[in-house]
Amino acid sequence: MKVKMDAFGEATTKFLQWLNEVGLVKISPKVSVEDRRKVNEGRCVVTTDNVQAKEILFEIPRGSILNVATSKLGETYPEIGKVLLEEMGHWEGLVLCLLYEMNALKEKSRWWDYFSILPERGCLQTLIYWPDEELELLRPSLIVDRVGKNDAREMFDRIKGYVTEFSGEFAEEIGGFTWEDFLYVASVIMSYSFDVENAITEDKELVEENQSSNVKNDGYMKSMIPLADTLNSDTKKCNANLTYDIENLKMSATAEIQKGAQVYNIYGDHPNAELLRRYGYVEWDGSKYDFAELPLSLILQKITQYFNVDAELIEALLDIMKERRQFFDLFEGEEVIVSSYDCYRDAQLPLEGVLLIQILCLFLQKSNAKTIKGLEREKELFMIAQKSIELLKSSRVTKKCLKLWEICVEARLSNYPTHAFREVCPDHESYCDIENLRQLMVDRVLQSEVESLQDCLFALDLDFRSVDDSTAFDSIQKRKRVQKKQKMVKKVKKQN
Incomplete structure (x- = not known):
């Protein structure tokens, strides 16, 4: 009996045929494309035999990847092609190329059978598609502030300006340019594109440092890579890697892969929150x-409350550390004062944040902390910063610094709802209900952040030895006396 293949399967079959006949992709007989929709993984690549490390899984000619250099747009409209390479940004250029290939050329596009396996409109789960009320479920994660809807609108307006400028036949061919068109294409690029290094040839000109950043000069092109983007990503299971040479892109195994196992790539060193924002999964x-x-802001709030000082004093101390050259040199160019500090799941502490707390803790315990001003304030703050760095380098912090660290992390944990402290266990039915799936992904993101904070809560106490704050002050005072004595000796020598 002949079983009728569904549209998903038919698209996969045509795509595989395209890879072989049009894309000229060399695929190892040890891998195949499978349907994993039941577990919300869509299409994926699995092994049909044992694979050894460094074995090539497939090889793609550079001419079969889609970017501003290979798209028919630049060839059909040379004046637009010049703008794509020399004026437009990587994102804007690839958006226009995809629009032209999908909306103007359609079935005539070389990549049409590849487009058929990309997600349909309405199926993408990236955060830019989420309504505001669903995004608010992700609070208190700061990822909500980085969804980028305003930036997307600005990019849309820029590209629309180019479309208007080009006008004529090109504008008619792509059938207008709507926000929905842009949102879909930009989301596909966000989820599936790669930054591919340009092929190096003997006659390639060296890019001068003063040349402007554009596709022509930057040494890479944002590209769509058929089949390579079919691999799912997993930060713990990654077992393959994409490499380049002059003519081809090669996906190779980075470890032994057993028969029947899935081949995983990695999209980057991203936490669950960022995976959801960029790619629509966790x-x-x-x-x-x-x-x-x-x-x-939370750290400063807790320090202000703990020492009962005005916020203006804290801000003044931060301004000194940000603006004075001696602090830049002392911190060796590292940014100690940033908008937020990353607390990792493996208890990897944000040492810049710990250093800032240590510096402020010591300074605000000074008896004249509220009255000392001007150059004397700068000198005192600098000596305390020096001592704080010495403490951290020797794996020590003062007891008040340790206490404040725990106060800050506990305060951050209190921002999260109670369900963020429970394990998320999705079942197969959850993947079929978008609202339920989104709620589960929200819960998993929040749980990931709670686990990270919990890991870091007592890590400072475990990894660092605490010392009395008075001991640190005694050390600073001793250094002052030594420096004063050295100055007097120099003065006497100069007089003699």
Whole structure:
């Protein structure tokens, strides 16, 4: 009996045929494309035999990837092609190329059978598609502030300006340019594109440092890579890697892969929150790179309350550390004062945040902390910063710094709802209900951040030895006496 294949299967079959006949992709007989929709993984690549490390899984000619150099747009309209390479940004250029290939050329596009396996409109789960009320479920994660809807609108307006400028036949061919068109294409690029290094040839000109950033000069092109983007990503299971040479892109195994196992790539060192924002999924057992953010504003609020000082004094101290060159040199160019500090799932502490707390703790315990001003304030703050760095380098912090660290992390944990402290266990039916799936992904993101904060809560106490704050002050005073004595000796020598 002949079983009728569904549209999903038919699209997969045509795509595989395209890879072989049009894309000229060399695919190892040890891999195949499978349907994993039942577990919300869509199409994926699996092994049909044991694979050894460094074995090539497939090889794609550079001419078969889609970017501003290979798209028919630049060839059909050379004047637009010049703008794509020399004026437009990587994102804007690829958006226009995809629009032209999908909306103007359609079945005539070389990549049409590839487009048929990309997600349909309405199926993408990236955060830019979420309504505001659903985004608010992600609070208190700071990822909500980085969804980028305003930035997307600005990019849409820029591209629309180019479309209007080009006008004529091109504008007619793509059938207008709507926000919905842009949102879909930009989301596909966000989820599936790669930054591919340009092929190096003997006659390639060296790019001068003063040349402007554009597709022509930057040494890479944002590209769509058929089949490579079919691999799912997993931060813990990654077992393949994409490499380049002059003519081809090669996906190779980075470890032994058993028969029947899935081949995984990695999209970057992203926590679950960022995976959801960019790609519309989460890792249910947590990302290897999960972290939670400890906002500077919360740290300053707790320090202000703990020492009962005015916020203006704290801000003045921060301004000194940000603006004075001696602090830049002392911190060796590292940014100690940032908007938030990353607390990682593996208890990897944000040492810049700990250093800031240590500096402020010591300064605000000074008896004249509220009255000292001007150059004397700068000198005192600098000596305390020096001592604070010495403490951290020797794996020590003062007891008040340790206490304040725990106060800040506990305050951050209190921002999260109670369900963020429970394990998320989705079942297969959950994947079919978008609202339920989104709620589960929200819960998993929040759980990932809670786990990260919990790991870091007592990490400072475990990894660092605490000392009395008075001991640190005694050390600073001793250094002052030594410096004063050295100055007097120099003065006497100069007089003699």
